[in-house]
Amino acid sequence: MSFIVVQAIAGLASAASLFLIAVGLSIVFGVTRVVNFAHGSLYMLGAYVAYSLSTVIGHSFLGYLAAMLAAAIIVGSFGALMETSLLRRIYRAPELFQLLATFGVVLVVQDFTSILWGPDDRFASRMPGLDGSVTLMGHALPAYDFFMIAIAFLVLGGLWLLFHRTRFGVLVRAATEDREMVAALGIDQRWLFTGTFILGAMLAGLGGALQIPRQAASLAMDLNIIVDAFVVVVIGGMGSIMGAFVAAVLVSELLAFGVVILPEITLVLVFLVMAVTLILKPSGLFGRPEFTKGEDRRNFDPPIRAERGLVRAFWLGVLALGLLSPLLVGEFTIVVLTEIAILALFAASLHFLIWGGGLISFGHAAYFGLGAYGSGLAVFHLSLGMEPALLLAPVAGAGGALLFGWFCVRLSGIYMAMLTLAFAQIAWSAAFQWISFTGGDNGILGVWPSEWASEPIVFYYLSFGVCAGVIWGLRHAVFSPFGYTLRATRDSALRSAAIGVDVTRHRWLAFTLAGAAAGMAGGFFAF
Structure with missing residues (x-):
């Protein structure tokens, strides 16, 4: 009994600090x-x-x-x-x-x-x-x-x-x-x-x-506390004082007892509680759902039009620069250019989600990581070569996005963004603590390209070609019938639903497509 009381008081002291900022x-x-x-x-x-x-x-x-x-x-x-x-x-x-x-x-x-x-x-x-x-x-x-x-x-x-x-x-x-x-x-x-x-x-x-x-x-105080503060606010409900207090006590007490009873879960416990709360009660414990009285004008963006004239010429110039620059620079610069191409694809996948669908994700890096681990684990545990391992990368990213997105697209705004962060932290915790399978914080060693792609310039052209192709595919998706419908749900979800558009399904598919593209980038990053 004394142990419970002492831990509870320690948890209340932590809750007091968390409550004041939250x-x-x-x-x-x-x-x-x-x-x-x-x-x-x-x-x-x-x-x-x-x-x-x-x-x-x-x-x-x-x-x-x-x-x-x-x-x-x-x-x-x-x-x-x-x-x-x-x-x-x-x-x-x-x-x-x-x-x-x-x-x-x-x-x-x-x-x-x-x-x-x-x-x-x-x-x-x-x-x-x-x-x-x-x-x-x-x-x-x-x-x-x-x-x-x-x-x-x-x-x-x-x-x-x-x-x-x-x-x-x-x-x-x-x-x-x-x-x-x-x-x-x-x-x-x-x-x-x-x-x-x-x-x-x-x-x-x-x-x-x-x-x-x-x-x-x-x-480091600011960045160490802000995520926990956001978690408390989201669990309690935006704008609720009592919600912030109850959530701070709940989170702090769970951590106080969790670190003693099950230390392995403390890395992810807070985000697990937030994820469960948002899935069961999307507006938080004490928050109230916002009833839309009309469209918020700030969410209307100008129509997206295909590039013409100088803009198209600019992108053709970027493509030509990407093809020719490895012939003019050294090996180290080629490696840097390879990372630029990979990260450009990752950024494009997030841009597709935000720009095309109006979906804000704080946890998009999870799908990049799933793609990287999917390829790395295929090489390390299944002894696959680079080619089939790379094919598994977008599958791993899309699978994670398909699973997480099913829950996330039912929310909106900051609640959706924080739920994506919660799932990303859960995925990170699993990779960090499952040492026998993922290597923990050491990662997966010994992941190398196939012999024919082992030269930096060859791997660069492979990465650049695939990444440029996937980026073009994302652009094509934006101007497809699916993309136009997705943009309609972005600009006015109520009007889209009124004319028969399945808003949730389109957002879920966009989430999955963006996750697949991010996973592809992660797969190349692993090599």
């Missing part, structure tokens, strides 16, 4: 619909700012607490600058553009942080008054863990009061439900969005500041 992300997305990949950067900034302030005023409990709160306010100010200068201009942009823009902020903040604080980890002192331990059932637990749990409950209660007892909170809840109606009532959404983003940034900054007595501030 709830801010959930609130921001619920109102603005922006997929803010830079939310982890705000968390990291909070840790670094709190570290600096704690060295100056953190010599007592109240001083340390003041340093944490001041860090949250400073990060909130940075969030206001970020919202007014960048995000306000991309609210109506497609989700992928928002993601790329905020990822650019991640890179800027990382460089900025490295310049100010240096590349080394920064270790803060323990919080005065909470640097000891509490004995519970014969086990010593850090006193600071109980402080973290208390802060999480205080924040949860404060947010409930804010959103249920203030005018700002009522407007935020209304905007989460129906932004168009809020605008029709004369509410200035710009400042509502700014206020919401400041609140989310402050919560992220506070979450980072609270971490410094437990762990060092490092440049």
